[in-house]
Amino acid sequence: MRGAYLEDYQTIKIIVPIDTVFNVNDVHVCEPVNINMQLITQNVIDSHYHLEYRVSCEIETNRDYYIYINKEISIHLDLGKIIRTLSFEKKNYTEEKLGFIYNKEYTEFRLWSPVAKEVILVLPNLKVEYHLNYYKKGIWKFRVYGDLEKEPYYYMVRVNEEFKKCLDPYGISSNANSEHNYVIDMNETYKQIYDRPKFSGFINDSIILEMHLKDFGYMLPGNQSYYKKAFENYNNIGIDYVKQLGVTHVQILPLNAFAGIDENEPDKYYNWGYNPVEYFSMTNWYSSDPNDPYATINELKELVDNYHKEGLLVNLDVVFNHVFNHKTFSLNTLVPGYVFRTDYIDFMTNGSGCGNDLSTEHLMVRRLIVDAIVYYTKTFGFDGYRFDLMGLIDIDTMKEIESKLNDLNPNIILYGEGWEMSTGLEKSKLAFNKDKLPNVAYFNDGFRNIVKGNPFNLEKGLVLGSKIKYNDLKHIISGSNSPSQSLNFIECHDNYTLFDQMSLTLPKLDPDKKCDFLKLGLQLLFVSQGIPFIHLGMEFGRTKNNHDNSYNLPIEINKVDWSKINEYENVLFLDLENCFLQELVLHN
Numbered sequence: 001m002r003g004a005y006l007e008d009y010q011t012i013k014i015i016v017p018i019d020t021v022f023n024v025n026d027v028h029v030c031e032p033v034n035i036n037m038q039l040i041t042q043n044v045i046d047s048h049y050h051l052e053y054r055v056s057c058e059i060e061t062n063r064d065y066y067i068y069i070n071k072e073i074s075i076h077l078d079l080g081k082i083i084r085t086l087s088f089e090k091k092n093y094t095e096e097k098l099g100f101i102y103n104k105e106y107t108e109f110r111l112w113s114p115v116a117k118e119v120i121l122v123l124p125n126l127k128v129e130y131h132l133n134y135y136k137k138g139i140w141k142f143r144v145y146g147d148l149e150k151e152p153y154y155y156m157v158r159v160n161e162e163f164k165k166c167l168d169p170y171g172i173s174s175n176a177n178s179e180h181n182y183v184i185d186m187n188e189t190y191k192q193i194y195d196r197p198k199f200s201g202f203i204n205d206s207i208i209l210e211m212h213l214k215d216f217g218y219m220l221p222g223n224q225s226y227y228k229k230a231f232e233n234y235n236n237i238g239i240d241y242v243k244q245l246g247v248t249h250v251q252i253l254p255l256n257a258f259a260g261i262d263e264n265e266p267d268k269y270y271n272w273g274y275n276p277v278e279y280f281s282m283t284n285w286y287s288s289d290p291n292d293p294y295a296t297i298n299e300l301k302e303l304v305d306n307y308h309k310e311g312l313l314v315n316l317d318v319v320f321n322h323v324f325n326h327k328t329f330s331l332n333t334l335v336p337g338y339v340f341r342t343d344y345i346d347f348m349t350n351g352s353g354c355g356n357d358l359s360t361e362h363l364m365v366r367r368l369i370v371d372a373i374v375y376y377t378k379t380f381g382f383d384g385y386r387f388d389l390m391g392l393i394d395i396d397t398m399k400e401i402e403s404k405l406n407d408l409n410p411n412i413i414l415y416g417e418g419w420e421m422s423t424g425l426e427k428s429k430l431a432f433n434k435d436k437l438p439n440v441a442y443f444n445d446g447f448r449n450i451v452k453g454n455p456f457n458l459e460k461g462l463v464l465g466s467k468i469k470y471n472d473l474k475h476i477i478s479g480s481n482s483p484s485q486s487l488n489f490i491e492c493h494d495n496y497t498l499f500d501q502m503s504l505t506l507p508k509l510d511p512d513k514k515c516d517f518l519k520l521g522l523q524l525l526f527v528s529q530g531i532p533f534i535h536l537g538m539e540f541g542r543t544k545n546n547h548d549n550s551y552n553l554p555i556e557i558n559k560v561d562w563s564k565i566n567e568y569e570n571v572l573f574l575d576l577e578n579c580f581l582q583e584l585v586l587h588n
Helices: 085-093 213-217 241-246 295-309 329-336 364-379 395-408 445-451 472-477 498-507 513-526 566-572 582-587
Strands: 003-008 011-017 027-032 037-046 048-055 066-071 071-081 099-100 106-112 118-123 128-131 139-145 152-157 164-168 208-211 249-253 313-318 384-387 415-416 441-444 486-489 531-535
Touching: 011 066, 011 071, 027 037, 027 048, 027 241, 037 118, 099 313, 106 152, 106 472, 118 139, 128 139, 139 208, 164 329, 249 384, 249 415, 249 441, 295 364, 364 395, 395 415, 445 472, 445 486, 472 513, 513 531, 513 566
Parallel strands: 003 071, 208 249, 208 531, 249 313, 313 384, 384 415, 415 441, 441 486, 486 531
Antiparallel strands: 003 011, 011 048, 027 066, 037 048, 066 071, 099 106, 106 139, 118 128, 118 152, 152 164
16 A cells, blocks of 8 residues: 655655665655655554655645655655644635525636645536636635526536545535535525514523424325425414414424435435435425425425414524535535544544534534524524534534524524533533533433433333432422523433333323323423423324334324324313412422
8 A cells, every 4th residue: 555645734644565665765746846855754554664754845735746756656645634734724714605606697606625636517407517716725716607597516526536526515405315506596586574573582481392394294184395384274283283382483303405315205215304415405305396496495485484474483403413424425525534523543533423523623614514504594584503412513613603693683592412422522622511602502301301211211200100309300390500501301303202101111001191191291391490392292192103213214103193182182281370380389
C-alpha cells in the first residue's frame, strides 16, 4: 500500500512498504514545479514506512499535487487530517449563500467544497454539463443562462482521483428517493395566509402532542396525500379530534428527506423518519406526487398554515446527530472526513448507535444545521423544534440556533433528548448540560420511569400499581427541580406505549382498570409542573401490539386506531380541578 496524505497546509505524510528502495531525501511535491520538502519524522508501522515532511509553501486544497519518490514513483496527494484542523476551519468558513439563486434569466449554482479538484454540474433533462469555477473559501460557482425552473440537477465531484455523484446539500426540492434536486421558484409556491396563533413564548405554557403523519392518516377516509389528510375535517376524528384536546403544539416526526422507504411506492415500506438523507429537501413520502418539484413544499406549507388557522402551533422533529449513510451523505462526499466526529485515533464515533455522529462543532456543519432550521422556520412557519439525541449536539450550535430563531420569532420553543451519550467531544461541550442551555427543555425520563415504569426493564411504575417513594412523587409533581426544562412524558413514539406496558406486566388486568390506569397517568401528567407531552392515542389505549421499537414495522402496527376513541371516552377529557391528585399537589 502506498499513499500520500495532506495533514496540514504544510505537512504531508507518506506511507510506503518497507521493501521500497528509495532515498528519504529524494521525495518531491510537483505541481506544476517542485516544492521543497524536509523530513520531520520517520517510523515503521505494520511493515510500512510512515514519513512526515514539512513543505516550503502552503498546499492549495482545491488543486492536484503529486508526490514523486526517486523521480520514478508517483503518488497522488490525497486528503489527510487537514480537514479536522483549526487552520482549515479558519481558512474556509464562509457565510456566502449556498444552493442556487434562481431567476428567469439565469440560475447561479453554488457549492462548498474546499477540497474538490473538479465540480461538474449535471442537468440530465437538458443533457448538458458545466464545470463550476473555484471562487474562494471553498465556494464553487457557475451561472447557467436561461430559465431553468423545474430542471433537475446534481453534481459530479472529484476530491481525490475519483468522480462521485453528489446531491446539493442545500437543495430544497428533490425527486422520489432523492436521486436529484430541482431548481424551483419559491415565489411560485403556496402562499400562507394565516397568522401564527398567539402564544406566550414560555415553554412551560405548552402542551405538546406528538404524531407521525402516516400513523395519523392511515385510518382516515379518502385517498388524499398524507400531508393533506393531516388538516382535513373528519367528524370528530383526525384534526377535529386534535382541536378538542386542548394542546398548544402538535409535534410531527421528521419531515426532511429520509431513507427506509420507497417514495414511488409509499405503501411498500414504513419508517418513522430518523434516517436523514437530505436536510433542506422535505420527504416526498407523504406527498400527492413524489416527482413534482413543488408538490411536497406546497402541501407541507398548506398543512402548517391550516394548523395555524385552527389555533394550533406546529413543531418539527429534527435529526442533527447522525445521517442514514455517511458514505453517500452529500456534504461528506464534498468534504470527506469533515462531517463526522472521530476519536483520538481518528475512528468515527458512534454515540448515536447509527454508525456516525455529526461533528456539529465544525463550523460549516453547524452552519448547515442552523441554516436548515432557519429555512424551515421562514419557509414553512414551524413554531418549535424537537431535537433527536440532542445530547450529541454541541452547546454552541444549540445557542446559535436559539439566537437565530429568537430574531425570527421569540416564541419558538426548543426541546430535545438530553441523554448523556459518549462521543468524540468533551462532555462539557455537549448539550446534555442543561444548566448551560436554560431556555431549552429536556425529555424527563425520570418522570416516565416513576409513572409508567422503566420500559427497558418492563418495570411497573406508580400507574401500574407499584409503590414508589413519597419524595420521588413529590419531585416529579413539583417539576423535577426545573419546571421550565422538564418535558414530562409517559410515552412517545419510542419504547412501549403505556397500554402495551400495562398489557405485558398485568396481562390479566380488567378492561375497566385499564381505563382507570390510563386516566391516572394523564392526571399525573397534567397536574405536574413542567411541560406535558402526549403521544397521540395514548389517551385511548394506543397499542403497537406489544412492540417497543416499531420504527420500520408495518403501518398496521404503528397506526392510530381512531375506532378506539369510543372505548375510552371517559379518559379523553379530564376534570383536573376535581382530580384526586389536586390535594396532594396543593399540600406538597
